[in-house]
Amino acid sequence: MRFTLLFILTAILFGCNSKKEKQTGLEKIEAYKGPIIDMHIHADIERDLPPISLGLCPPFSTLIENFDPQNKFEDVWNEKFAHPQCENPLMSPKSYNEYLTGVETQLKNHNIVAVASGSITNILEWKSKFPKQIIPSLEFRINRDSITPNQMKLLIEENGIMVIGEISNQYGGIAPNDPRMFPYYEVAEEMDIPVAIHLGSGIPGTPYMGYPDYEAKLSNPLLLEDVLKKFPKLRVSVMHYGEPFIDEMITMLYHYPQLYIDIGGIQWAYPKNYFYEYHLKKLILAGFGKRIMFGSDMIIWPELIAHSVDIINETPFLSYEQKADIFYNNASRFLRLEGNTN
Template identity: 35%
Template sequence: MKTRIITLFILMFIIYSCKNEDQQLKTGNEKVNELYKGPIIDMHIHAYNEEIGGMMFGMNHPNPLKNETYKGVQTPEEQRVESFKKFEKNNIVLALTSDGQLWFEEAPDKILISGRNMPLDSLRNMAENGTLSAIGELNPFYGGITADDESQKPFFDLAEELNLPVGFHIMPGGPPGGIYHMGMDRVRVRNANPIQLEEILVSHPKLKVFVMHGGWPYLEDMKAMLYAHPQLYLDIAAIDWILPTKELHNFLKGLIDSGFGNRIMFGTDQMVWPETIDIAVDAVNSAEFLTIEQKEDIFFNNAAEFLNLSEERIKELKSK
């Protein structure tokens, strides 16, 4: 009897020891998700005044995909102040801003102006004055028009002539179901595929273009476009706060695993909901499959390369 009890205790001890050792091995092999805390370049954000974005002020944004609602600011001044607070909190050192001329005087070292919905002459004048960093967002998608429509060609021609990059907006177009409200009745999913840019890129080989919102949900077509056209980049603005985190990560991982981690840029598409900046930063930082080096590429390095920032400027920004 005593022998059986002793044997039982020995067996229990061995089982416990094995389990404990196995747990220690698992713990030792677990990948630590390192958070990126360095400087960030936001490649897609908006500045508004009453004329440009008046209808949006005070508008909350319900997001049924995540069962969340984002609170809208009430005035252009509140939008600017709260956005700048988020810049400071998240170490956003540069922001390519559609209609950035509205914020430029407040922070000329931080705001890069992107010309949006402007006549060609105005864009040219701004470029010649040295105040224009990009053209975009170009968003014919809202009018049911694709990139290869003849009406868009003058903008791409001008951008190539002036050596300015272009931000081209496709999906998502407004909130889920936006076709049925907010005057977005011309939006069509069939016009959202990034392949629509192919003839533009071929006919403008010196032109740099970035697909706003990453070409989601057309992952395979986006990979094909990146493979074929090395001058094409993308930002993950809006999809990094409006999509469920798992869906964003699946999309990101597909691009990373295909070797395109050096052409993914961070963006927020922050309009009148400043909290979405925090959500977007956290969504990338929470991606455990990304190394800290890959996060740095997405948050900073890829945009610095795309914007042709000088080594001195990069060094300055990384010191902040």
């Protein structure tokens, strides 16, 4: 009798604990369903799309697991997209209309307003097609774009530009603290326009894929220190959060509390568990959950938006409130939009 009673009590206690653990687990993986600000998509137009449908098998880091340099990297890379080797690849649309429909569907299905980056031509076309769903952001790179600071100011004023970015100087071997950028930062600070600066990995093999001047060392967030000292009122978002320089990024977030980051593309560029454990968790544990912003880095595959949303929603260690901050509240504060989900 005593053994039976002990067994029953043990079973009840174990059952209660198991139920509590299960409930705790459910709370941890509760999906965020509110509005989303995607800080990082690319506004491509018809001429930017490939002539054939290409398949993407995330993550990028394992797409080419090994490479013999006797081959041409670009050929090996392109073969992976022409003939994807995973079960369910993301396929790029076969036409521009299909692409636009895919983008619109993703934005509506996930209740997203997106910061869309591109040339002035691309931005104006997207503004006409998605007037309520995009925040126009002017892409810029020294030596590629022949825009003077005064011309940039006019473009912002005349076209309702709300962000300057993606500033992609790294692809040209130009550091974020290059003095040639200072007049443009001055325009942004004067006009109170935030800037979004690419600091982080490009695609694997970037120097062999049309960007011979690209330098990985220019991803180091410490290179922003001169900029933030010289322009203390400048709002800066570090795209790709300066990956892989996580400790340096944390140092900069600690010393410069006006600095924000977006996770665009890196959540699907590496295996999900690696991103969780060594990137996102470290930033959260360091105390910077209020300055991490969602970004999908959507390019020619609209479904990358849903894929990116799922990765954050499936994060095992984020609370619902932390997800709300990443998906919406932090970007709303950074962009100075009205309202939040809290």
